[in-house]
Structure formats: structure tokens, C-alpha cells
Amino acid sequence: MPVTELQPKTEPAQHQGRAMLAVLLCTFINAASQAFIKLGTASLGEHPTMVETAVGIFTKPLLFTGYALLGASTVLFVLALRKGELSLLYPVLTLGYVWVTVLSAVAFHESMNPLKLAGVTVIIAGVAVLGRASKA
Amino acid sequence: MKTPLVSIAWVIVGTVIGSFGAVFLKIGAGHLSRSLKSLLTNWRLALGIGLYLLSSVFYVIGVRNGELSVLYPMVSLGSVWTLLWSKLLLEESLTKPKFTAVGMILAGCVLLGLGSQ
DSSP states (O other), rough: OOOOHOOOEEEGGGHHHHHHHHHHHHHHHHHHHHHHHHHHHTOOOOSSSSSHHHEEEEEEEHHHHHHHHHHHHHHHHHHHHHHSSHHHHHGGHHHHHHHHHHHHEEEEEEEEHHHHHHHHHHHHHHHHHHHHHHOO | OOOHHEEEEHHHHHHHHHHHHHHHHHHHHHHOOOOHHHHTOHHHHHHHHHHHHHHHOOOOOHTTSSSSSHHHHHHHHHHHHHHHHHHTTTTTOOOHHHHHHHHHHHHHHHHHHHOOO
């Protein structure tokens, strides 16, 4: 089957603003899921086996919430992809790292320094460039 | 702690697998309809999710023996591959803002990595 037959219809640029917002929401949900997974991992003990981890995903509320949110963010990303361009939306996912870095500093008291702050700023600015392009 | 080349290789291969995962998610998303049967038989979507999960296994293995400061920026390479596949396989247009944005995101991830040392 030629690739072009597999290819879904992509909407014109001005219709991609909504897809863009959906992916933005996606990155927030993703960062929240990482936080829940990090908190939940602590309840697994020092060196959990793969089976203990797999069972824990369903029995530990924090882990379950984390993975449920991860699933939700994936569903949202797929829905956004229905009408949005992959080359426009995929790079936006990097924002997830930004929120994790900010969240780690605020909630988990990990260090924040000028280099990290500069990184966060440059990534947000880069995504803003995509945001403008989606509405152009 | 020095990052072994093997760890870097795991992460880079992970980003390539992840970018193909994204391509299949995109193709699968185009075949969504309201029936449950079509969702369950959407192999493109299933393959996309499978490749995503596989790529995260590669990251975990890579990060285990490497420094986050080196590996962090590598992860953003996924955006570069995805740009390439979007053009070659999905026939999306590669515009200047997309190149600029991915360049800035790469630079930002390098800074994040340096800050995580």
C-alpha cells in the first residue's frame, strides 16, 4: 500500500490552532502524570521487580493515577493529530519536560539554576514560534 | 560520572523508534471512526502506541548508566526525526517556523541538560 493512501487528511493551518491547544493541554497532563508516577514509585520500595512494578500500576493509587493520566494524554494527542500536522504538533510535546523541570523545582525542591531557567525560556519561545505558525 | 557511548546509543535509537511511533499515531488518527470495531482493528494506532512504549524502554535503559545532562538533549532529537518523516512519509510542508522552533527546542534542551549537571 502506498504511503499516500494511508495518509489522513490534514486541515489548513488556521484550523490547527485548536489541535495546538489540545497538545498544550496534553503536556500539562503529561507532566502531572510524571509527578504521580514519581510519587507512586516511592511506595514500591527500594528495588521493585518488574512484576511488582506491573502489579503496582493497578494496586497503588498514585501509580494508577499517573498511568491513567499518561493514557489520557496519549488519547488527547491522537485526537489532536486527526486534523493537525505531525511536524507542527510533535515538537510541542517537549514542553512536557519544561513543566516537569518547573514542577520539580517547585514541588520536589530540586535545584533551579540560571542554565535550566534559560533552557525553559528558550523551549517555550520555540513552541511559541510554532503557535504563531499554526495561526498564520 | 561519564556517560558511556552505549547509553547514548540506546537513547538515540529510542528517539528514532519514538518518532516512527508518532508517524503511526498520526496515520492511525486519520482512520478513527465512531465504531468500537474500527478502533480495535486500527493496527496503525496499535503499532504507534507499541513503538512509543518500546522507545520508553530504550530511554530507561539508556538513562540507567548515563548522565541526564548528556541524555536530556538527545531526547529532543525525536523532533528532528519527526520533522524528516513528516516530510518524507506524510508529505507535510517543512516551513521556516518549524525549523526555527525545532532549533530553539534543541538549544533549550542542551541548556536544560547543562543545568542538570
